[in-house]
Amino acid sequence: MIPLNTQSCHADGSLLGEVCVTNDKSARPNGEYQSVTSENGIDVARWANELELVRREKSIEAFERLFNHFAPKVKGFLMKSGTDNAMAEECVQEVMATVWHKAYLFDPTRASAATWIFTIARNKKIDALRKQKRPEPEDLGWGPEHEPDQEDVIGLQQETERLGQAIANLPTKQRQLLERAYFSDMSHSEIAAATGLPLGTIKSRIRLALDRLRHAMK
Amino acid sequence: MMETIKHHVSDDLLMAYATGNLAEGFSIAVAAHVSMCDHCRSMLESFNALGGALMEQYTNITVADCAFSKTLERINACQSVSQPEKKLKSDFPEPLSDYVGHSLVDIKWQPLGMGVKQAVLETSEDATARLLYIPAGAEMPDHSHRGLELTLVLEGAFADENDYFAKGDVEIADGSTNHTPVAMDGKPCICLAVTEAPLKFRKMFHRLIQPLIRI
Structure with missing residues:
Protein backbone atom coordinates (compact mmCIF):
# COMPACT_ATOMS: atom_id res chain seq x y z
CA MET A 1 0.00 0.00 0.00
CA ILE A 2 1.07 3.51 -0.68
CA PRO A 3 0.58 5.79 2.28
CA LEU A 4 -1.88 8.49 1.33
CA ASN A 5 -0.10 11.56 2.47
CA THR A 6 -1.73 14.45 0.75
CA GLN A 7 -4.76 16.30 1.88
CA SER A 8 -7.84 14.73 0.41
CA CYS A 9 -10.62 16.78 -1.05
CA HIS A 10 -13.39 14.93 0.73
CA ALA A 11 -16.20 17.22 1.67
CA ASP A 12 -15.39 16.92 5.36
CA GLY A 13 -11.79 17.90 4.70
CA SER A 14 -10.52 14.88 6.57
CA LEU A 15 -7.02 13.64 5.94
CA LEU A 16 -6.66 10.17 4.57
CA GLY A 17 -3.84 8.09 5.94
CA GLU A 18 -1.47 8.90 8.73
CA VAL A 19 1.95 8.91 7.21
CA CYS A 20 3.11 12.35 6.33
CA VAL A 21 5.86 12.60 3.78
CA THR A 22 8.06 15.61 4.14
CA ASN A 23 9.63 17.30 1.21
CA ASP A 24 12.79 15.31 1.36
CA LYS A 25 15.17 17.04 -0.99
CA SER A 26 17.73 14.28 -0.56
CA ALA A 27 15.33 11.91 -2.28
CA ARG A 28 15.70 13.82 -5.50
CA PRO A 29 17.65 12.13 -8.22
CA ASN A 30 21.20 13.37 -8.26
CA GLY A 31 21.63 13.34 -11.98
CA GLU A 32 22.15 9.77 -12.96
CA TYR A 33 21.90 11.07 -16.48
CA GLN A 34 23.10 14.61 -16.82
CA SER A 35 20.09 16.82 -16.63
CA VAL A 36 20.15 20.01 -18.64
CA THR A 37 17.09 22.10 -19.27
CA SER A 38 17.12 23.34 -22.81
CA GLU A 39 15.88 26.75 -23.92
CA ASN A 40 12.28 25.71 -24.31
CA GLY A 41 12.07 23.94 -20.99
CA ILE A 42 12.49 20.38 -22.24
CA ASP A 43 14.36 18.27 -19.72
CA VAL A 44 14.16 14.72 -20.96
CA ALA A 45 16.77 13.28 -18.58
CA ARG A 46 15.08 14.64 -15.47
CA TRP A 47 11.73 12.99 -16.16
CA ALA A 48 13.37 9.73 -17.20
CA ASN A 49 15.13 9.73 -13.82
CA GLU A 50 11.90 10.38 -11.94
CA LEU A 51 10.16 7.53 -13.75
CA GLU A 52 13.14 5.33 -13.00
CA LEU A 53 12.68 6.13 -9.27
CA VAL A 54 9.01 5.18 -9.51
CA ARG A 55 9.94 1.97 -11.28
CA ARG A 56 12.79 0.89 -9.04
CA GLU A 57 11.88 2.30 -5.64
CA LYS A 58 8.15 3.03 -5.85
CA SER A 59 9.03 6.58 -4.87
CA ILE A 60 5.90 8.62 -4.17
CA GLU A 61 7.94 11.82 -4.12
CA ALA A 62 9.16 11.19 -7.64
CA PHE A 63 5.63 10.27 -8.68
CA GLU A 64 4.29 13.52 -7.28
CA ARG A 65 6.87 15.53 -9.22
CA LEU A 66 5.91 13.65 -12.38
CA PHE A 67 2.27 14.27 -11.60
CA ASN A 68 2.75 18.00 -11.10
CA HIS A 69 4.55 18.27 -14.43
CA PHE A 70 2.52 15.91 -16.62
CA ALA A 71 -1.04 15.85 -15.22
CA PRO A 72 -1.87 19.35 -16.57
CA LYS A 73 -0.39 18.39 -19.94
CA VAL A 74 -2.45 15.22 -20.09
CA LYS A 75 -5.53 17.24 -19.16
CA GLY A 76 -4.78 19.80 -21.84
CA PHE A 77 -4.35 17.04 -24.40
CA LEU A 78 -7.66 15.43 -23.44
CA MET A 79 -9.60 18.68 -23.49
CA LYS A 80 -8.17 19.72 -26.84
CA SER A 81 -9.31 16.31 -28.04
CA GLY A 82 -12.89 17.08 -27.07
CA THR A 83 -13.52 15.83 -23.54
CA ASP A 84 -15.25 18.09 -21.04
CA ASN A 85 -13.61 19.14 -17.79
CA ALA A 86 -15.15 16.41 -15.62
CA MET A 87 -14.19 13.62 -18.02
CA ALA A 88 -10.69 15.05 -18.43
CA GLU A 89 -10.16 15.11 -14.64
CA GLU A 90 -11.34 11.52 -14.41
CA CYS A 91 -9.10 10.40 -17.25
CA VAL A 92 -6.04 12.24 -15.90
CA GLN A 93 -6.34 10.25 -12.67
CA GLU A 94 -6.61 7.01 -14.59
CA VAL A 95 -3.70 7.88 -16.86
CA MET A 96 -1.43 8.82 -13.95
CA ALA A 97 -2.45 5.71 -11.98
CA THR A 98 -1.47 3.68 -15.04
CA VAL A 99 1.89 5.49 -15.10
CA TRP A 100 2.47 4.26 -11.56
CA HIS A 101 1.35 0.68 -12.20
CA LYS A 102 3.08 0.26 -15.54
CA ALA A 103 6.32 2.07 -14.75
CA TYR A 104 8.17 -1.24 -15.15
CA LEU A 105 7.37 -1.09 -18.88
CA PHE A 106 9.06 2.28 -19.43
CA ASP A 107 12.15 1.90 -21.60
CA PRO A 108 14.36 5.04 -21.61
CA THR A 109 16.29 3.79 -24.64
CA ARG A 110 13.18 4.01 -26.81
CA ALA A 111 10.96 6.75 -25.42
CA SER A 112 11.04 9.88 -23.29
CA ALA A 113 8.73 10.08 -20.27
CA ALA A 114 6.57 12.55 -22.22
CA THR A 115 6.27 10.14 -25.16
CA TRP A 116 5.43 7.21 -22.96
CA ILE A 117 2.80 9.14 -21.00
CA PHE A 118 1.37 10.49 -24.27
CA THR A 119 0.75 6.93 -25.50
CA ILE A 120 -1.11 6.08 -22.29
CA ALA A 121 -3.19 9.27 -22.54
CA ARG A 122 -3.94 8.63 -26.21
CA ASN A 123 -5.18 5.12 -25.46
CA LYS A 124 -7.33 6.48 -22.64
CA LYS A 125 -8.79 9.01 -25.07
CA ILE A 126 -9.72 6.29 -27.57
CA ASP A 127 -11.31 4.29 -24.78
CA ALA A 128 -13.20 7.24 -23.29
CA LEU A 129 -14.30 9.10 -26.42
CA ARG A 130 -14.76 6.33 -28.95
CA LYS A 131 -15.47 3.38 -26.67
CA GLN A 132 -13.11 1.32 -28.78
CA LYS A 133 -10.47 -1.17 -27.84
CA ARG A 134 -6.92 -0.21 -28.67
CA PRO A 135 -4.81 -3.06 -30.07
CA GLU A 136 -1.18 -2.47 -29.03
CA PRO A 137 1.97 -4.05 -30.48
CA GLU A 138 3.57 -6.85 -28.53
CA ASP A 139 5.74 -5.44 -25.82
CA LEU A 140 9.48 -5.89 -25.98
CA GLY A 141 9.89 -6.14 -22.25
CA TRP A 142 13.29 -6.15 -20.62
CA GLY A 143 14.58 -9.39 -19.32
CA PRO A 144 15.11 -9.47 -15.56
CA GLU A 145 18.80 -8.66 -15.81
CA HIS A 146 18.72 -6.35 -18.76
CA GLU A 147 19.84 -2.84 -17.92
CA MET B 1 12.24 -10.07 -35.53
CA MET B 2 11.87 -10.97 -39.16
CA GLU B 3 14.49 -9.53 -41.46
CA THR B 4 12.67 -10.90 -44.47
CA ILE B 5 9.72 -8.51 -44.35
CA LYS B 6 9.68 -6.53 -47.59
CA HIS B 7 6.25 -4.92 -47.66
CA HIS B 8 5.63 -2.48 -44.84
CA VAL B 9 2.84 -0.37 -43.40
CA SER B 10 2.93 3.13 -44.90
CA ASP B 11 3.97 6.17 -42.84
CA ASP B 12 0.45 7.59 -43.23
CA LEU B 13 -1.04 4.56 -41.57
CA LEU B 14 1.60 4.50 -38.82
CA MET B 15 0.93 8.15 -38.07
CA ALA B 16 -2.83 7.62 -38.06
CA TYR B 17 -2.30 4.75 -35.65
CA ALA B 18 0.05 6.87 -33.47
CA THR B 19 -2.45 9.72 -33.29
CA GLY B 20 -5.28 7.32 -32.46
CA ASN B 21 -7.24 8.19 -35.61
CA LEU B 22 -7.28 4.75 -37.20
CA ALA B 23 -10.32 2.46 -37.08
CA GLU B 24 -10.01 -0.50 -34.70
CA GLY B 25 -9.89 -3.08 -37.51
CA PHE B 26 -6.96 -1.40 -39.25
CA SER B 27 -5.27 -0.82 -35.89
CA ILE B 28 -5.19 -4.59 -35.30
CA ALA B 29 -3.33 -5.08 -38.60
CA VAL B 30 -0.87 -2.24 -37.88
CA ALA B 31 -0.21 -3.45 -34.32
CA ALA B 32 0.26 -7.03 -35.55
CA HIS B 33 2.69 -5.98 -38.30
CA VAL B 34 4.64 -3.74 -35.90
CA SER B 35 4.93 -6.72 -33.52
CA MET B 36 6.80 -8.54 -36.29
CA CYS B 37 8.73 -5.65 -37.85
CA ASP B 38 11.39 -3.53 -36.11
CA HIS B 39 11.56 -1.19 -39.08
CA CYS B 40 7.94 -0.11 -38.59
CA ARG B 41 8.21 -0.27 -34.80
CA SER B 42 10.96 2.35 -34.79
CA MET B 43 8.95 4.57 -37.16
CA LEU B 44 5.85 4.20 -35.00
CA GLU B 45 7.83 5.09 -31.88
CA SER B 46 9.11 8.19 -33.71
CA PHE B 47 5.54 9.29 -34.40
CA ASN B 48 4.78 8.65 -30.73
CA ALA B 49 7.75 10.89 -29.87
CA LEU B 50 6.20 13.66 -31.95
CA GLY B 51 2.96 13.28 -29.98
CA GLY B 52 4.86 13.31 -26.69
CA ALA B 53 6.75 16.47 -27.61
CA LEU B 54 3.57 18.25 -28.73
CA MET B 55 1.73 17.24 -25.58
CA GLU B 56 4.56 18.35 -23.32
CA GLN B 57 5.14 21.69 -25.02
CA TYR B 58 1.74 22.85 -26.20
CA THR B 59 -0.91 21.70 -23.78
CA ASN B 60 -1.34 22.73 -20.18
CA ILE B 61 -4.56 23.00 -18.17
CA THR B 62 -4.49 23.15 -14.39
CA VAL B 63 -5.93 20.06 -12.70
CA ALA B 64 -8.19 20.12 -9.63
CA ASP B 65 -6.43 20.49 -6.26
CA CYS B 66 -7.51 17.05 -5.18
CA ALA B 67 -6.38 15.29 -8.39
CA PHE B 68 -3.16 13.92 -6.89
CA SER B 69 -4.76 12.50 -3.74
CA LYS B 70 -7.55 11.00 -5.82
CA THR B 71 -4.97 9.37 -8.08
CA LEU B 72 -3.27 7.84 -5.04
CA GLU B 73 -6.63 6.50 -3.91
CA ARG B 74 -7.03 4.86 -7.31
CA ILE B 75 -3.57 3.36 -7.08
CA ASN B 76 -4.30 1.95 -3.64
CA ALA B 77 -7.63 0.55 -4.78
CA CYS B 78 -5.91 -1.49 -7.46
CA GLN B 79 -2.66 -3.00 -6.28
CA SER B 80 -2.55 -6.26 -8.14
CA VAL B 81 -1.88 -5.21 -11.72
CA SER B 82 1.77 -4.21 -11.52
CA GLN B 83 3.34 -7.55 -12.35
CA PRO B 84 4.25 -8.42 -15.92
CA GLU B 85 2.02 -11.13 -17.27
CA LYS B 86 3.60 -14.29 -18.49
CA LYS B 87 3.31 -14.52 -22.24
CA LEU B 88 1.41 -17.46 -23.63
CA LYS B 89 2.69 -19.26 -26.65
CA SER B 90 0.53 -18.21 -29.56
CA ASP B 91 0.03 -18.94 -33.24
CA PHE B 92 -0.70 -15.25 -33.77
CA PRO B 93 0.97 -11.90 -33.02
CA GLU B 94 -0.17 -10.73 -29.58
CA PRO B 95 -2.54 -7.91 -30.64
CA LEU B 96 -4.39 -10.39 -32.82
CA SER B 97 -4.50 -13.07 -30.09
CA ASP B 98 -6.56 -10.66 -28.01
CA TYR B 99 -9.30 -11.04 -30.62
CA VAL B 100 -9.00 -14.62 -31.89
CA GLY B 101 -7.30 -16.53 -29.08
CA HIS B 102 -3.94 -18.27 -29.21
CA SER B 103 -4.56 -21.35 -31.28
CA LEU B 104 -5.18 -21.71 -34.99
CA VAL B 105 -7.00 -24.98 -34.30
CA ASP B 106 -9.65 -23.20 -32.22
CA ILE B 107 -10.67 -20.66 -34.88
CA LYS B 108 -14.35 -20.95 -35.76
CA TRP B 109 -14.10 -20.85 -39.52
CA GLN B 110 -16.95 -20.08 -41.83
CA PRO B 111 -16.62 -21.73 -45.28
CA LEU B 112 -16.72 -19.47 -48.33
CA GLY B 113 -16.47 -22.24 -50.95
CA MET B 114 -13.54 -23.87 -52.79
CA GLY B 115 -11.88 -24.62 -49.46
CA VAL B 116 -11.55 -20.92 -48.59
CA LYS B 117 -12.62 -20.01 -45.06
CA GLN B 118 -13.05 -16.82 -43.07
CA ALA B 119 -13.50 -15.73 -39.47
CA VAL B 120 -14.72 -12.18 -38.87
CA LEU B 121 -13.30 -10.39 -35.83
CA GLU B 122 -15.47 -8.44 -33.44
CA THR B 123 -14.47 -4.78 -33.82
CA SER B 124 -16.05 -1.36 -34.13
CA GLU B 125 -18.11 -0.93 -37.29
CA ASP B 126 -15.92 1.55 -39.17
CA ALA B 127 -13.80 -1.30 -40.58
CA THR B 128 -14.12 -5.05 -40.98
CA ALA B 129 -11.24 -7.34 -40.02
CA ARG B 130 -11.28 -11.02 -40.91
CA LEU B 131 -8.96 -14.00 -40.90
CA LEU B 132 -8.77 -15.73 -44.27
CA TYR B 133 -7.65 -19.29 -44.89
CA ILE B 134 -6.74 -19.99 -48.51
CA PRO B 135 -5.75 -23.56 -49.48
CA ALA B 136 -2.51 -24.09 -51.37
CA GLY B 137 -2.83 -22.95 -54.97
CA ALA B 138 -6.30 -21.46 -54.44
CA GLU B 139 -7.28 -17.90 -55.27
CA MET B 140 -8.15 -15.33 -52.65
CA PRO B 141 -11.89 -14.67 -52.68
CA ASP B 142 -13.07 -11.40 -54.13
CA HIS B 143 -13.42 -9.42 -50.96
CA SER B 144 -12.72 -6.10 -52.56
CA HIS B 145 -14.56 -3.09 -51.27
CA ARG B 146 -14.50 0.54 -51.99
CA GLY B 147 -11.67 2.17 -50.15
CA LEU B 148 -8.63 1.01 -48.23
CA GLU B 149 -7.79 -2.65 -47.83
CA LEU B 150 -4.89 -4.11 -45.81
CA THR B 151 -3.80 -7.73 -46.00
CA LEU B 152 -1.22 -9.04 -43.53
CA VAL B 153 0.26 -12.49 -44.17
CA LEU B 154 0.32 -14.61 -41.00
CA GLU B 155 1.26 -18.01 -42.44
CA GLY B 156 2.35 -19.12 -45.90
CA ALA B 157 2.52 -16.65 -48.76
CA PHE B 158 0.49 -15.25 -51.63
CA ALA B 159 1.38 -13.69 -54.96
CA ASP B 160 -0.39 -11.74 -57.63
CA GLU B 161 0.68 -10.63 -61.10
CA ASN B 162 3.14 -8.11 -59.68
CA ASP B 163 4.40 -9.17 -56.31
CA TYR B 164 5.02 -11.83 -53.69
CA PHE B 165 3.89 -11.46 -50.06
CA ALA B 166 5.36 -13.69 -47.35
CA LYS B 167 4.84 -13.93 -43.58
CA GLY B 168 4.78 -10.47 -41.99
CA ASP B 169 4.31 -8.62 -45.29
CA VAL B 170 1.44 -6.19 -45.70
CA GLU B 171 -0.32 -5.49 -48.95
CA ILE B 172 -1.98 -2.07 -49.11
CA ALA B 173 -4.65 -1.77 -51.78
CA ASP B 174 -7.41 0.65 -52.59
CA GLY B 175 -10.68 0.01 -54.38
CA SER B 176 -9.09 0.38 -57.79
CA THR B 177 -6.53 -2.39 -57.32
CA ASN B 178 -7.44 -5.18 -59.67
CA HIS B 179 -5.66 -8.46 -59.02
CA THR B 180 -6.08 -12.15 -58.29
CA PRO B 181 -3.76 -13.25 -55.48
CA VAL B 182 -3.02 -16.97 -55.15
CA ALA B 183 -1.68 -18.95 -52.16
CA MET B 184 1.89 -19.94 -53.03
CA ASP B 185 4.58 -22.51 -52.30
CA GLY B 186 2.26 -25.50 -51.99
CA LYS B 187 1.06 -24.38 -48.57
CA PRO B 188 -2.16 -22.80 -47.35
CA CYS B 189 -1.99 -19.05 -46.73
CA ILE B 190 -3.51 -17.45 -43.64
CA CYS B 191 -4.02 -13.69 -43.69
CA LEU B 192 -5.61 -10.92 -41.73
CA ALA B 193 -7.62 -8.84 -44.20
CA VAL B 194 -9.08 -5.48 -43.19
CA THR B 195 -11.46 -3.44 -45.30
CA GLU B 196 -13.24 -0.16 -44.86
CA ALA B 197 -16.88 -0.50 -43.96
CA PRO B 198 -19.18 -0.40 -46.98
CA LEU B 199 -20.66 2.94 -46.04
CA LYS B 200 -22.43 3.37 -49.35
CA PHE B 201 -24.54 0.32 -48.65
CA ARG B 202 -25.43 1.55 -45.25
CA LYS B 203 -26.54 4.90 -46.62
CA MET B 204 -28.69 3.20 -49.21
CA PHE B 205 -30.22 1.01 -46.53
CA HIS B 206 -31.22 4.10 -44.58
CA ARG B 207 -32.68 5.70 -47.69
CA LEU B 208 -34.74 2.59 -48.32
CA ILE B 209 -36.09 2.17 -44.83
CA GLN B 210 -36.57 5.85 -44.06
CA PRO B 211 -40.02 6.11 -45.71
CA LEU B 212 -41.10 2.98 -43.91
CA ILE B 213 -40.20 3.99 -40.41
CA ARG B 214 -40.65 7.73 -40.94
CA ILE B 215 -37.45 9.08 -39.48
Missing part, protein backbone atom coordinates in the same frame (compact mmCIF):
# COMPACT_ATOMS: atom_id res chain seq x y z
CA PRO A 148 19.29 -0.11 -20.49
CA ASP A 149 22.41 0.83 -22.41
CA GLN A 150 23.43 4.29 -21.17
CA GLU A 151 24.65 5.31 -24.59
CA ASP A 152 21.20 4.59 -26.02
CA VAL A 153 19.49 6.44 -23.18
CA ILE A 154 21.56 9.57 -23.69
CA GLY A 155 21.30 9.34 -27.47
CA LEU A 156 17.52 9.12 -27.32
CA GLN A 157 17.37 12.05 -24.91
CA GLN A 158 19.46 14.22 -27.21
CA GLU A 159 17.35 13.33 -30.23
CA THR A 160 14.15 14.02 -28.28
CA GLU A 161 15.43 17.46 -27.33
CA ARG A 162 16.34 18.13 -30.95
CA LEU A 163 12.84 17.15 -31.97
CA GLY A 164 11.36 19.52 -29.39
CA GLN A 165 13.53 22.36 -30.72
CA ALA A 166 12.58 21.57 -34.30
CA ILE A 167 8.88 21.70 -33.42
CA ALA A 168 9.40 25.03 -31.67
CA ASN A 169 11.10 26.38 -34.81
CA LEU A 170 8.28 25.36 -37.15
CA PRO A 171 6.14 28.07 -38.70
CA THR A 172 3.04 28.45 -36.52
CA LYS A 173 0.67 27.18 -39.22
CA GLN A 174 2.59 23.98 -39.69
CA ARG A 175 2.79 23.34 -35.98
CA GLN A 176 -0.95 23.86 -35.63
CA LEU A 177 -1.48 21.30 -38.36
CA LEU A 178 0.51 18.78 -36.34
CA GLU A 179 -1.42 19.63 -33.20
CA ARG A 180 -4.67 19.04 -35.05
CA ALA A 181 -3.44 15.65 -36.24
CA TYR A 182 -2.51 14.58 -32.71
CA PHE A 183 -5.19 16.28 -30.65
CA SER A 184 -8.24 15.84 -32.84
CA ASP A 185 -9.54 13.63 -35.59
CA MET A 186 -7.95 14.76 -38.79
CA SER A 187 -6.60 13.19 -41.92
CA HIS A 188 -2.86 12.92 -41.67
CA SER A 189 -1.83 12.04 -45.20
CA GLU A 190 -1.41 15.71 -46.03
CA ILE A 191 1.01 16.34 -43.19
CA ALA A 192 2.92 13.10 -42.79
CA ALA A 193 5.63 14.08 -45.24
CA ALA A 194 5.48 17.85 -44.99
CA THR A 195 7.06 18.73 -41.69
CA GLY A 196 10.80 18.48 -42.17
CA LEU A 197 11.22 17.30 -38.58
CA PRO A 198 14.22 15.17 -37.53
CA LEU A 199 12.09 12.05 -37.18
CA GLY A 200 14.65 10.06 -39.16
CA THR A 201 17.34 10.54 -36.52
CA ILE A 202 14.98 9.48 -33.73
CA LYS A 203 14.01 6.49 -35.79
CA SER A 204 17.66 5.45 -36.22
CA ARG A 205 18.19 5.81 -32.46
CA ILE A 206 15.21 3.63 -31.63
CA ARG A 207 16.26 1.13 -34.25
CA LEU A 208 19.69 0.89 -32.68
CA ALA A 209 18.18 0.40 -29.23
CA LEU A 210 15.85 -2.28 -30.61
CA ASP A 211 18.76 -4.11 -32.22
CA ARG A 212 20.64 -4.14 -28.89
CA LEU A 213 17.55 -5.24 -27.02
CA ARG A 214 16.97 -8.09 -29.47
CA HIS A 215 20.60 -9.05 -29.17
CA ALA A 216 20.41 -9.04 -25.36
CA MET A 217 17.25 -11.14 -25.40
CA LYS A 218 18.80 -13.89 -27.51
